[in-house]
Amino acid sequence: MALMKHIHKLKKIKYKNGNAIFFCTLPDCHYKIEAALALGKETLCNQCNESFLMNEYTCRLLRPHCNNCGRKEVKTNNGKKFYINKRSAGVLQELAASDVSNLRDRLDKISGDEEI
Numbered sequence: 148m149a150l151m152k153h154i155h156k157l158k159k160i161k162y163k164n165g166n167a168i169f170f171c172t173l174p175d176c177h178y179k180i181e182a183a184l185a186l187g188k189e190t191l192c193n194q195c196n197e198s199f200l201m202n203e204y205t206c207r208l209l210r211p212h213c214n215n216c217g218r219k220e221v222k223t224n225n226g227k228k229f230y231i232n233k234r235s236a237g238v239l240q241e242l243a244a245s246d247v248s249n250l251r252d253r254l255d256k257i258s259g260d261e262e263i
Contacts (some may be wrong), residue, residue: 154198159209168175171246182206192216194232224249 155171155178162168167182180188185201192199192214205211218230224246 149190154189156193156196157211158193158202159211181218 151175153176153217155176156171156229158172159167159169159182169180171178176261185206186203187199188201188213190201191197192213193210194212197211197213201211215233217233219233220228221231222228
């Protein structure tokens with residue numbers, strides 16, 4: 148049987164005794180490594196499938212992802228929080244544009260009342 152060479156896509160399994168092990172989720176791959184030893188290893192992102200190096204933060208994740216992926220907290224103009232994917236920059240630009248126009252309208256209204 149030939150040896151397959153590829154970059155692994157990891158998922159963490161935690162056992163009741165406290166051990167944490169990363170398993171490769173690609174088909175026909177039986178690779179596993181202890182979570183502490185995965186630091187500095189090259190792996191595939193679970194969201195965008197790009198390769199990246201594991202760091203201390205990604206070693207703590209259940210399904211490690213690169214720094215470009217993941218969630219980002221966003222607050223609306225009424226103070227509500229929600230999370231969006233970091234890669235969806237268009238949504239952030241739309242939110243920023245609507246907030247800026249809303250603030251501009253409110254400032255115009257306030258400054259227009261004082262001039263009268």
